[in-house]
Amino acid sequence: MSFTVLIPARLASTRLPNKPLADLGGIPMVVRVAQQALKSQASAVVVATDSREVIERCTEFSVRSVLTQSNHPSGSDRLAEACILLGLKDNEVVLNVQGDEPLIDPDLINSVASLLANRPDCDMSTAAYPIDKYEDLLNPNIVKTVLDARQTALYFSRSPIPAARDFGAQPWWTDSTLPRPLRHVGLYAYRVGFLRLFPKLDQAPLEQLEALEQLRALWHGYRIAVHISQGNPGPGVDTPEDLALARQYFS
Secondary structure: OOEEEEEEEOOOOOOOOOHHHOEEOOEEHHHHHHHHHOOOOOOEEEEEEOOHHHHHHHHHOOOOEEEOOOOOOOHHHHHHHHHHHHOOOOOOEEEEOOOOOOOOOHHHHHHHHHHHHOOOOOOEEEEEEEOOOHHHHHOOOOOEEEEOOOOEEEEEEOOOOOOOOOOOOOOHHHHOOOOOOEEEEEEEEEEHHHHHHHHHOOOOHHHHHHOOOOHHHHHOOOOEEEEEOOOOOOOOOOOHHHHHHHHHHHO
């Protein structure tokens, strides 16, 4: 199995400005992410950024990076340009690791990449893990997914799915063989040819409603394989509170 990890990094963050360069124990966060990804089986780990400052800090820590355009509307567009800059072929696999996941599990990276390599019927792969708390099922900030019999995504939503009509306001999965609710993990593998195509697809109405870019693929008939992890792959850094916890960990 051969794959490349791409880490998109933008300095323009509304909640945490300059987030990729946030100091975690003397090392920028995006570098921490790359160092974790380098523990996987990836043949290369590359930061894709529109910031020369990010490039300089990556170089300081011997992390490979490429400078992309600053006007990309989405991370997918940035990764598609990175594939061109790196000369990757259409049949190669790339994995998108977000630049705010300094504790990403290298084994999870391997599993998501391997899944796509073994699912020629799918154009993308991603990950999810079982929800334990009922309040997480109801939380609109937590993305849920439901799968078919082959663990291919049927839908992603911020709403509680599946809706357990006959079980009331309680966690039905504690005494039932029915499917567990699954929390989506924002980790994606793509074939390069599809990644180049994806930004050119029209936005899907469901994507606009849910604010979930992966629904564009499903809307246009492309398939997403889902790896089921048995535990939380590690917290991301989305808020100042998350950053404080990450700094505590790396201290």
